[in-house]
Amino acid sequence: MGWLEGRxxxxxxxxxxxxxxxxxxxxxxxxxxxxxACCAIEMMATGASRYDxxxxxxxxxxxxxxxxxxxxxxxxxxxxxxxxxxxxxNQMPDPKFVIAMGACTCGGGPYYKYGYNVVKGVDLxxxxxxxxxxxxxxxEALLEGLMRIQDxxxxxxxxxxxxxIDMPIPSRTGYVLLPPELSDPDPQKAVEKQNEFARRTKELxxxxxx
Amino acid sequence: MSTGTLSRxxxxxxxxxxxTDEMLVNMGPQHPSTHGVLRLVLRTDGEVISEVTPHxxxxxxxxxxxxxxxxxxxxxxxxxxxxxxxxxxxxLAYSLAVEKLxxxxxxxxxxxxxxxxxELNRIASHLVxxxxxxxxxxxxxxxxxxxxxxxxxxxxFEEVCGARLTYSYITIGGVHDDLPPGWIERCQKxxxxxKPRIPEYHTLLTTNHxxxxxxxxxxxxxxxxxxxxxCTGPVLRGSLDRRKGDPAWDLRKIEPxxxxxxxxxxxxxxxxxxxxxxxxxxxxxxGTVIGDAWHRFMVRMLEVVESIKIIEQALKRYPNxxxxxxxxxxxxxxxGEAYQETEAPRGQxxxxxxxxxxxxxxxxxxxxxxxxxxxxxxxxxxxxxxxxADIPAIVGSxxxxxxxxxx
Amino acid sequence: MSPAEIIATLEKxxxxxxxxxxLDVPDAYVVIEPGDxxxxxxxxxxxxxxxxxxxNCITGVDYLEPDPKKAPKAGFEPHLExxxxxxxxxxxxxxxxxxxxxxxxxxNQPGQLPEVPSVASLWRTADWHERxxxxxxxxxxxxxxxxxRILLADDWEGHPLRKDYExxxxxxxxxxx
Numbered sequence: 001m002g003w004l005e006g007r008x009x010x011x012x013x014x015x016x017x018x019x020x021x022x023x024x025x026x027x028x029x030x031x032x033x034x035x036x037a038c039c040a041i042e043m044m045a046t047g048a049s050r051y052d053x054x055x056x057x058x059x060x061x062x063x064x065x066x067x068x069x070x071x072x073x074x075x076x077x078x079x080x081x082x083x084x085x086x087x088x089x090n091q092m093p094d095p096k097f098v099i100a101m102g103a104c105t106c107g108g109g110p111y112y113k114y115g116y117n118v119v120k121g122v123d124l125x126x127x128x129x130x131x132x133x134x135x136x137x138x139x140e141a142l143l144e145g146l147m148r149i150q151d152x153x154x155x156x157x158x159x160x161x162x163x164x165i166d167m168p169i170p171s172r173t174g175y176v177l178l179p180p181e182l183s184d185p186d187p188q189k190a191v192e193k194q195n196e197f198a199r200r201t202k203e204l205x206x207x208x209x210x
Numbered sequence: 211m212s213t214g215t216l217s218r219x220x221x222x223x224x225x226x227x228x229x230t231d232e233m234l235v236n237m238g239p240q241h242p243s244t245h246g247v248l249r250l251v252l253r254t255d256g257e258v259i260s261e262v263t264p265h266x267x268x269x270x271x272x273x274x275x276x277x278x279x280x281x282x283x284x285x286x287x288x289x290x291x292x293x294x295x296x297x298x299x300x301x302l303a304y305s306l307a308v309e310k311l312x313x314x315x316x317x318x319x320x321x322x323x324x325x326x327x328x329e330l331n332r333i334a335s336h337l338v339x340x341x342x343x344x345x346x347x348x349x350x351x352x353x354x355x356x357x358x359x360x361x362x363x364x365x366x367f368e369e370v371c372g373a374r375l376t377y378s379y380i381t382i383g384g385v386h387d388d389l390p391p392g393w394i395e396r397c398q399k400x401x402x403x404x405k406p407r408i409p410e411y412h413t414l415l416t417t418n419h420x421x422x423x424x425x426x427x428x429x430x431x432x433x434x435x436x437x438x439x440x441c442t443g444p445v446l447r448g449s450l451d452r453r454k455g456d457p458a459w460d461l462r463k464i465e466p467x468x469x470x471x472x473x474x475x476x477x478x479x480x481x482x483x484x485x486x487x488x489x490x491x492x493x494x495x496x497g498t499v500i501g502d503a504w505h506r507f508m509v510r511m512l513e514v515v516e517s518i519k520i521i522e523q524a525l526k527r528y529p530n531x532x533x534x535x536x537x538x539x540x541x542x543x544x545x546g547e548a549y550q551e552t553e554a555p556r557g558q559x560x561x562x563x564x565x566x567x568x569x570x571x572x573x574x575x576x577x578x579x580x581x582x583x584x585x586x587x588x589x590x591x592x593x594x595x596x597x598x599a600d601i602p603a604i605v606g607s608x609x610x611x612x613x614x615x616x617x
Numbered sequence: 618m619s620p621a622e623i624i625a626t627l628e629k630x631x632x633x634x635x636x637x638x639x640l641d642v643p644d645a646y647v648v649i650e651p652g653d654x655x656x657x658x659x660x661x662x663x664x665x666x667x668x669x670x671x672x673n674c675i676t677g678v679d680y681l682e683p684d685p686k687k688a689p690k691a692g693f694e695p696h697l698e699x700x701x702x703x704x705x706x707x708x709x710x711x712x713x714x715x716x717x718x719x720x721x722x723x724x725n726q727p728g729q730l731p732e733v734p735s736v737a738s739l740w741r742t743a744d745w746h747e748r749x750x751x752x753x754x755x756x757x758x759x760x761x762x763x764x765x766r767i768l769l770a771d772d773w774e775g776h777p778l779r780k781d782y783e784x785x786x787x788x789x790x791x792x793x794x
Contacts, residue, residue: 037246037271038290038613044338050357065240078268082791112794115275116793118271120793136374136375267769274753274778275778437670437706439741464709464710465710549644584742
């Protein structure tokens, strides 16, 4: 900061407290050490020598969710892991942010069709703020995603308007409200309906003869 | 400071006299030192581990089901995502299995490129292994140095295939593209830069007093246990002893593929007395015994040196290599089955592929024999009797990738 | 020993308990009955000259064509195979392959898993591999010390690597597709 030092006389900067707090918050995003799969290696590379996520104030990787502001879901989430991801999210203090890193967390990615055990998008489990596509995304893409989170923090009006954060869009929850053609008060009938639906989807999915 | 394996006959150890409460400690799936999403349930007596139960499957991604629904070429990208630290070696293993089933002969040029690329990726993988092992044991700087060098390898990979981590470059019938012009020189330049750095790593980590104290005589794995559990790769080699006449168990030596038999290199097994590690005269640090975590780590470090040797020979061969970089694979898989194992950075990676009798393009079954799966299964055996603080040191020295364990 | 010699040794010892053999394939194999598995495996592991100390892999293969139109032309009868890949440490480079043929369901009653004796007492590798085969292919290993699911969740239904497996539409409130 050599070129800045000694240039100003003793001054007062006026700002709103909202902006000051948001500025502090965006400049010290602490992500959680939460590597799941391949994307975790790119997340490590983002934190390592060349890309250096510390430049954006997000280099202090926390091992526990209770000290973290940002969850970077780096890698495929499967059904066995889903409840753990949800629990980790619940353990984080407010305000909390989620980056869905990689194609798998955005919507199943390459495991969409035959992955019987893969959650088709982490937004079915936790609300997601920023999606970073790619398989895996380059470190630059993750940094871009981090900057979008910082934009979001900058626009927060928690103090003045009292509203914490807007719900991310799309705000899906993890629970399925089945459509009427699949649900029935009688469980036996519901199972029949679902089997019928599965059979029909299968028929539709089979490619036509040339 | 570790106590190594405790035994009841040891008169100096009093922990067994004082009974403390038995408790169950859960480690993971989200734990910074479990290399991903492994969950360990530890049954402990005070601080001493009496049983470790690994729980897998938090990264099960149905690779085998996908394999029997797509054609072999379409399955290549999924093999990248199994062992995501060594994607090229996974591509190579699956390509070799399919080529064995189809009975294809690969041109010399493609083989030379494959050897260069696979060994470069072995270096990159062991660098991450070293950096992450340092992180497990509480030191951060080796990680930064390792990633500095790894980024240079990734730059080379980016030039040949465009991807940083999931390459799909080695494919059935050869490699996807020829090496770009000038790549050989840049690769040689990188090796010249990299070679003097290796003694620095030894100063930083291998002979570091704290590191040696954490890893020496911890998690000792005997040869018989390793064989019974099917351990391979550095985990097995760290338990062998050249003085007792154990074979240098490296598939590149004993069942050569891709023309490895024509390269001059050695399989790394302890003791390391005649290896040039930069600071002679060389003696193993005090307290280390064959089969402990330090030896497993050291095998990886020396494999990097051997890989550099192989790459340099292959780079010289490349300009005169005959043939094309790729031949066209047959449209349909023949009936029958083939099982092929290769020496991946983490051990023997095998693929078993069954073709349909109707000569379809889609195989009937694809099975991945994961090296880390077997290496991890030994965890209960070698963690018993250690302290909880030794768990990261032992588990880190097995150097597994959960994507490959769960597939 | 070459694969032909290994098979000859086995035939000399076990006679007509070796049900079938193939030598003209990339990996030579013999087919045996599940009842003889433990005996043959112990022989392969301990016999001087064979010494297969390493069990590389256990694979379950489901031979079934779920499409009824293609089934008559599939080229195989519906059945399950368990394949054991062995290699020797004493004699580097020596490999062998064992196969078991099983019905898809025990006594042809859907839902009853076919049974195979466990080899976990001979090779500790088999412990996890058999759990995986049980989990994904649905083959029950009798005498296994701790046979439970290893990769999928404990309350999972079905065995995904069976060809007639239906993908779940929903799991614990998370939609599957």
